[in-house]
Amino acid sequence: QITLKESGPTLVKPTQTLTLTCTFSGFSLSTSGVGVGWIRQPPGKALEWLALIFWDGDKRYSPSLKSRLSITKDTSKDQVVLTMTNMDPVDTATYYCAHRGIRGVIGAFDIWGQGTMVTVSS
Amino acid sequence: EIVMTQSPATLSVSPGERATLSCRASQSVSSNLAWYQQKPGQAPRLLIYAASTRATGIPARFSGSGSGTEFTLTISSLQSEDFAVYFCQQYNNWLSFGQGTKLEIK
Numbered sequence: 001q002i003t004l005k006e007s008g009p010t011l012v013k014p015t016q017t018l019t020l021t022c023t024f025s026g027f028s029l030s031t032s033g034v035g036v037g038w039i040r041q042p043p044g045k046a047l048e049w050l051a052l053i054f055w056d057g058d059k060r061y062s063p064s065l066k067s068r069l070s071i072t073k074d075t076s077k078d079q080v081v082l083t084m085t086n087m088d089p090v091d092t093a094t095y096y097c098a099h100r101g102i103r104g105v106i107g108a109f110d111i112w113g114q115g116t117m118v119t120v121s122s
Numbered sequence: 123e124i125v126m127t128q129s130p131a132t133l134s135v136s137p138g139e140r141a142t143l144s145c146r147a148s149q150s151v152s153s154n155l156a157w158y159q160q161k162p163g164q165a166p167r168l169l170i171y172a173a174s175t176r177a178t179g180i181p182a183r184f185s186g187s188g189s190g191t192e193f194t195l196t197i198s199s200l201q202s203e204d205f206a207v208y209f210c211q212q213y214n215n216w217l218s219f220g221q222g223t224k225l226e227i228k
Contacts, residue, residue, distance in 0.1 A: 045221075046209065046219055046220070046221045046222055047158075047166065047209055047211070047219040048219065049216075049217040049218065049219065052217075060216075062216075062217075063123065063216065064123075096165055096166075098165075101168075102156065102168075102171045102172070102213070104154050104213040104214065105213065105214070105215070105216070106213050106216060106217040107213050107217075108156040108168065108171050108211060108213050108217075109166075109168065110168045110171075110177060110178075111168075112165035112166055112167070113165065114165055115165050
């Protein structure tokens with residue numbers, strides 16, 4: 001059974017860097033074809049894909065946010081970490097990590113974490 | 123960037139009736155299209171991928187169709203648990219989501 005869970009701060013100040021951790025189980029990020037992505041959703045709004053890391057270390061970022069994002073993996077801990085720099089109140093959202101179960105250049109996500117709400121405010 | 127446009131924004135349907143939700147891509151995404159269901163306070167759940175393939179455990183009343191730029195999600199006989207927000211997502215060129223359709227009880 002695949003599960004994912006996000007963790008990190010619930011409140012960050014403008015200009016700070018956000019660091020979120022996705023801890024997963026039920027699969028290995030060293031297995032060919034596997035990927036873990038991050039998606040966010042501002043309150044009452046649509047989903048927005050942020051980043052994806054593949055089993056081989058390849059990384060893909062949303063073109064509109066690429067300059068602010070970094071995604072890494074720790075296979076030994078079954079974790080994926082997302083950092084986002086220069087946080088702004090418009091970045092207030094629920095942040096989800098998800099298992100890429102449907103293949104494609106990026107693919108689609110078949111299992112999602114519960115999400116973690118991050119508020120950006122001074 | 124491929125823009126995904128969903129219509130209508132809100133759809134009011136009675137339980138037991140059929141619901142038809144639309145998703146249009148700004149350029150062809152072939153059949154690389156997924157549908158998700160999201161209930162309040164919950165994470166999205168994958169319903170359909172490859173435009174028409176149901177994900178594991180998804181009831182047969184959910185069906186997807188289309189290719190290229192026009193896609194449809196049909197729920198054949200609405201159950202109470204189906205009232206939610208539905209998002210489409212293309213994964214042919216990077217990845218982008220539609221703005222969602224809220225399916226509400228009429």
